[in-house]
Amino acid sequence: MAKEAFFKYIKPAPETQKVTSRDGCIYMYRLMKFIGWIPPKTGPIFLRGLYYFYSVLTYTLGVVYLPLGFALSYIKEFDNFTPDEFLTSLQVAINTFGGTVKCSITYINLWRLRKVEIILNELDKRIETDVARKKMHESISLSNYIFLIFTILYNGYAGSTFLSYLASGRPPWSLYNPLIDWHESLLNLVVQATFEYIVMTFAVIQHQLSDTYLVVFIILIRGHFNLLMDRVQNLRTDPSKTDEENYEDLVNCVKDHKKILECCKILRPMISGTIFVQFGLIGSVLGLTLINIFFFSNLWRGMACCLFVVAVLSETFPFCYNCNLLIDECQELGVRIFQSNWTDAPARYKSTLIQFMHHVQQPIMFIAGGIIPITMNSNITVAKFAFSIITIVKEMNLAEQFK
Structure with missing residues (x-):
């Protein structure tokens, strides 16, 4: 029963069940609460204080100590790295430095998500038919399903790297730890590896949240946008409605479109910073990881690196795809407005329709850092840099020199 209750949100709810857009964020908010991002508003002062302490601890370990630990390990213990250990550490370190910025942007702007929720709740009230309710339920379940896949993927990488390196007698990420010398004994190695895994788990969860909130919300926004297109297509198709009622339906469609634009406007600064950081890192991180796979890794470490490649690609690809x-x-909305039943409508209706059609001709786009359009073309362009790095390594025979 507990298993069914947990996984029920990845399946579309029955049409008779009332579900809101917020239910599409339920796994995301649970994970935010687990990592310490959503403090309780009520309850005993002691427990609330304990939660705040836990929040500071997880944030410090995942966002402050982790990048600092990588940097200090390169300064203090660079001579002890083997090539594959160094590349495994470096590929994660670069992503971690960017992840620190992304997590900070996400945490500071959590209020934007709450504000968008309020608007989505207003759009939920516009869902009246079973067909529309079914479509929205599918969008809600899809957002939860994708978030669960991200959770498995990100934590799968951390777990596989931990196990593969521990089995080979090395700590998984070689973080600097002045309190423990893992070379001294097997117990110290296990303690060091476990400590690194805990720190990395905190970081992985925080990075996952900063990478998935935008996918979750754009799926929900697209769900409401598709319902808007259906409502536009059905304008003036009910013969029982008067001209005034038809005009009211059109005005409601215009209001719905404005609410969707408002959601995007609220999220735009948050998304812009997050994706800009990722676009700046994806090429170099992928390049180092592929070099590690092709030239230095054994089977198990290579599998862990492959999971990391998939995780890095997942940081931008799903959102860029949904943006496209x-x-x-x-564009389809503009076509449906033009093809709707308006030819014999009153002058006021036609005038409003023309204004509506004019406004929807401007597509909804997100810009990374105010510079790069967030599209699949941009994602592919920045990812191509990885192959440039591999080409340089092969042409200069750097892999053999490192060996």
């Missing part, structure tokens, strides 16, 4: 779909849907 949203741009296409904006």
Whole structure:
């Protein structure tokens, strides 16, 4: 029963069940609460204080200590690294430095997510038919399903790296730890590896949240946008409605479109910073990881690196793909407005429709750092840098020199 209750949110709810857009964020908010990002508003002062202490601890370990630990390990123990250990550490370190910025941006702007929720709740009230309710339930379940996949993928990388390196007698990420010398005994190695795994787990969860909130919300926004397109297509198709009622339906569609634009406007600064950081890192991180796989890793470490490659690609690909779909849907909305039943409508209706059609011609786009359009083309372009790094390594025979 507990298993069914946990996984029920990845399946579309029955049409008779009332579900809100917020249910599409339920796994995300649970994980935020687990990592210490959503403190309780009520309860005993002692427990609330304990939660705040836990929040500071997880944030300090995952966002402050982890990048600092990588940097100090390169300064203090660089001579002790083997090539594959150094690349495994460096590929994660670079991603961690960027992740620190992304997590900070996400945590500071959590209020934006709450504000968007309020608008989505207003859009939920516009869902009246079973067909529309079914479509929205599918969007809600899809957002939860994707978040669960991200959770498995990110934590799968951390777990596989921990086990593969511990089995080979090395700590997984070689973080600097002045309190323990893992070379002295097997117990010290296990303690060091376990400590690194705990720190990395905190960081992985925080990075996952900063990478997935935008995918979750754009799926929900696209769900409401598709319902808006259906409502536009059905304008003036009910013969029982008067001209005034038809005009009211059109005005409601205009209001829905404005609410969707408002959601995007609220999220835009948050998304811009997050994706800009990731675009700046993805090429170099992928390049180092692929070099590690091709030239230095054994089977098990290579599998862990492959999971890392998938995780890095997942940081941008799903959102960029959904951005492309949203741009296409904006164009489709304009077509549906033009093809709706307006030819014999009153002058006031036609005037409002023309204004509406004019406004929707501007597609909904997100810009990374105010410079790079967030699209699949941009994602592919920045990822290509990885192959440039591999080409340089092969041409200069750097892999053999490191060996």
